[in-house]
Amino acid sequence: MGSGQNISLAALADREALEELAAEFEVFSPTVGIAAEEPAETLLVDISATAACFGGERALVEQALRECARRRLVVRAAVAHTIGAAWAVAHYGDASDALQPGSREKRGRVVLVGVCDERSAGVLDGLPLAALRLAEETLALLGALGLRHIGDVARLPRESLAARFGRELALRLDQMFGRAEETINAHAPPAEYAAERLLEYPARGREMLDAVLRPLLADVAGQLAARRYGALAIACRLTLEAAPAVEFTVSLFAPTADERHLWQLVELQLERLRLRAPIAGASLAVTASAPLELRQQQLFDEPVPRDDPRPLAALVERLSNRLGRAAVLRPKRVADPQPEYAVRFEPLVGRSLRRRSVSAKKQRKAKPAAREEATSTSSAGANANECGRLGRPLRLLSPPATLDVLSIVPDGPPLRFRFRGEDHEVARFWGPERIETGWWRHRPVWRDYYRVETSTGAWFWLFRRRDDGGWRLHGEFG
Numbered sequence: 001m002g003s004g005q006n007i008s009l010a011a012l013a014d015r016e017a018l019e020e021l022a023a024e025f026e027v028f029s030p031t032v033g034i035a036a037e038e039p040a041e042t043l044l045v046d047i048s049a050t051a052a053c054f055g056g057e058r059a060l061v062e063q064a065l066r067e068c069a070r071r072r073l074v075v076r077a078a079v080a081h082t083i084g085a086a087w088a089v090a091h092y093g094d095a096s097d098a099l100q101p102g103s104r105e106k107r108g109r110v111v112l113v114g115v116c117d118e119r120s121a122g123v124l125d126g127l128p129l130a131a132l133r134l135a136e137e138t139l140a141l142l143g144a145l146g147l148r149h150i151g152d153v154a155r156l157p158r159e160s161l162a163a164r165f166g167r168e169l170a171l172r173l174d175q176m177f178g179r180a181e182e183t184i185n186a187h188a189p190p191a192e193y194a195a196e197r198l199l200e201y202p203a204r205g206r207e208m209l210d211a212v213l214r215p216l217l218a219d220v221a222g223q224l225a226a227r228r229y230g231a232l233a234i235a236c237r238l239t240l241e242a243a244p245a246v247e248f249t250v251s252l253f254a255p256t257a258d259e260r261h262l263w264q265l266v267e268l269q270l271e272r273l274r275l276r277a278p279i280a281g282a283s284l285a286v287t288a289s290a291p292l293e294l295r296q297q298q299l300f301d302e303p304v305p306r307d308d309p310r311p312l313a314a315l316v317e318r319l320s321n322r323l324g325r326a327a328v329l330r331p332k333r334v335a336d337p338q339p340e341y342a343v344r345f346e347p348l349v350g351r352s353l354r355r356r357s358v359s360a361k362k363q364r365k366a367k368p369a370a371r372e373e374a375t376s377t378s379s380a381g382a383n384a385n386e387c388g389r390l391g392r393p394l395r396l397l398s399p400p401a402t403l404d405v406l407s408i409v410p411d412g413p414p415l416r417f418r419f420r421g422e423d424h425e426v427a428r429f430w431g432p433e434r435i436e437t438g439w440w441r442h443r444p445v446w447r448d449y450y451r452v453e454t455s456t457g458a459w460f461w462l463f464r465r466r467d468d469g470g471w472r473l474h475g476e477f478g
Contacts, residue, residue, distance in 0.1 A: 017073070018043055022187040024067060028060060033184040035087065037133070042090070044083060044184045083184065084176035085124060088131035088150075093123065124176065125151030132172040138165055150176075164438065193231070193286035195219040202241040202278030209238075209270065209279060216284045217266060221259040224289065230255025231262065232288040236269070243277035251325050251349035254313040255290040261314065268321040320349040337435050338445055339474065340396060393461050393475030400472035403462065410469060413450055414462060419473055424454040432464075449474070 018034050022043060025032045029050045035042035047060055054060040057079050068075045078089035124131075127150050129142055142165070147153055153161070154173060161170045174180030195216040203212070213236070224230060234250040248269045256262065320328040329345035336342045405417040413429045432448035446466035453459055459477035464470070 017071070019187065021068070021071065021073070025064065028054070028064060031184050031186050033187050036185070042087060044087070046184055047079070082176055082178050083182045084133070084172060087133065088124065088127050088176065092127045092131040125149065125154065129153065132169070132176065134168060134172060138169060141165065142169075193220050193223045193229075193289065194284065195223075196281070196283035198239075198281040199279065202280050204278045206270070209275075209282075212279065212282050213266060213270075213284070214263060216282060217263055218259050220284050220286060221257050221262060224257035224286065228292050229289045230257045230292045231286045232290055233286070234262070234266075235285050235287050236266070237283045237285075238273075238275070238279055239281040239283075240275065240277040241280045246273060246275060248273070249287070249325075251317070251320055251347075252313075253316040253320070253349045255292055257292060265317055265321045268318065316348050320347070325349055338437050339392065339435070340398065393477050395478075396475045397473060400463070400474045403471040403473050405462070405464075405471040411448075411464075414452060414471070417462070417471065417473075419460075424456070424458065424460070426452045427455045428453045435463075451477075 018040055022032045022034060025043065025045055029045045029047050031046035033044045034040050035044055045064075047057065051057045051060050054063060061077055061079060065075070065077065076090045076093075078086045078093060080086040080089060129139055129147065129150060129152075132150060132153075134142075142153065150173075153169065154177075158170065161173075171180060175182040197212060197216060199212070203209075220231070220234070230252075231250075232252050232255050236248050236250070238246040240246065250262070250265045250269060252265070316328060325347045328348050330348050331343050332346055334342055334344050401419065403417045403419060405414045407414050413431065414426050416423060416425050418424070429450050429452045431450035433450075435445065435447045435449060437445040447463040448466060449461060449463040451459065451461055460473055461475040461477070462471060462473055465472070
């Protein structure tokens with residue numbers, strides 16, 4: 001938001017108090033959010049289009065501070081053209097320019113900053129690097145290199161920042177100085193689809209629990225279907241008599257408003273519950289939703305519908321809700337040159353449908369050259385096309401297995417190696433493919449990888465460590 005103004009308040013409050021304050025601050029702006037940080041302590045407000053309605057930025061901030069004082073909150077506030085600058089000054093800025101609301105009551109200090117003028121640039125340059133909202137590992141590395149302030153990093157060649165310190169540092173600098181867009185994740189209002197019931201008398205037993213939850217779920221499913229929306233996540237809260245409340249979440253792979261299917265997933269969660277006291281009340285709320293997919297009906301019935309993702313979605317949802325969300329995962333490629341870190345696993349359910357569709361579009365538009373995320377060079381021998389077809393093994397050994405290898409020269413390709421008590425003679429090889437990691441990692445990696453075919457027709461992926469010449473087997477082609 002390069003042209004607007006953002007106000008950032010760092011408050012000494014817990015998350016519950018911040019959520020209440022966010023609801024109150026919707027009087028000042030329709031865009032109010034809580035910064036993504038732990039512990040949560042910062043409220044972000046976009047006042048680019050509303051400051052004039054309150055007599056200007058100063059008057060708006062004074063009124064906002066009075067609201068904080070009424071709640072007995074001690075805050076630091078800052079106004080700037082970017083979210084990053086407002087956050088930085090609110091947390092680490094000099095309070096010498098604090099506004100005085102004109103009362104003896106204790107209120108937060110306010111610093112007004114506009115990142116477009118020279119004075120603002122000087123203020124930001126003198127702030128510590130922690131004001132960039134960087135990871136602790138990055139801050140430790142920068143500190144070890146003698147870099148202490150934002151100005152120290154901002155003067156470094158931009159081309160080397162991402163290569164040496166990762167993309168986060170360059171992105172945070174661009175966001176602070178308005179060269180990259182950053183938006184406020186608006187504070188979520190109360191659940192749009194919800195139902196609640198308080199019991200006149202506490203009840204026990206699974207039958208009573210089903211009798212309470214089933215009508216609530218039917219109500220929520222009806223609300224969703226009326227707007228042609230489906231649930232992606234449903235939060236359930238059971239209030240118990242003389243015992244802490246019990247909560248659980250039903251996560252889905254695809255949006256649905258089918259009451260029968262939703263109840264089957266709720267039952268899977270109920271089977272795992274052990275209630276220590278009678279039920280005094282229950283509530284259901286849809287915490288994530290998406291539009292329902294409209295599918296054209298077939299003219300003629302088919303025994304097995306073509307390209308129907310619903311059976312797979314139902315299987316994923318049942319497994320995830322029975323075994324836990326973290327038990328059903330999918331691999332996701334990561335732009336990392338070191339093979340063992342080039343993939344991570346994330347849950348299949350509970351993710352944003354919009355993010356999945358956007359990622360799929362990006363992958364379809366990506367060119368083949370851009371999809372190769374590992375930074376490597378290859379001096380392949382003959383049959384380079386076959387080498388490219390093989391790619392890398394789908395499964396890697398962890399850790400790589402140590403090998404005894406015979407080669408003509410120390411830096412040459414392997415001729416014979418011993419693995420699992422058997423000797424393997426290399427019939428053909430492709431490589432080396434050189435993979436290196438940056439010096440800023442704690443343990444840099446220098447490897448030369450070879451794809452080899454043995455005389456028996458087996459395929460292996462080997463590498464030689466360039467620092468000590470040791471050989472390892474990293475994977476097998478199935």
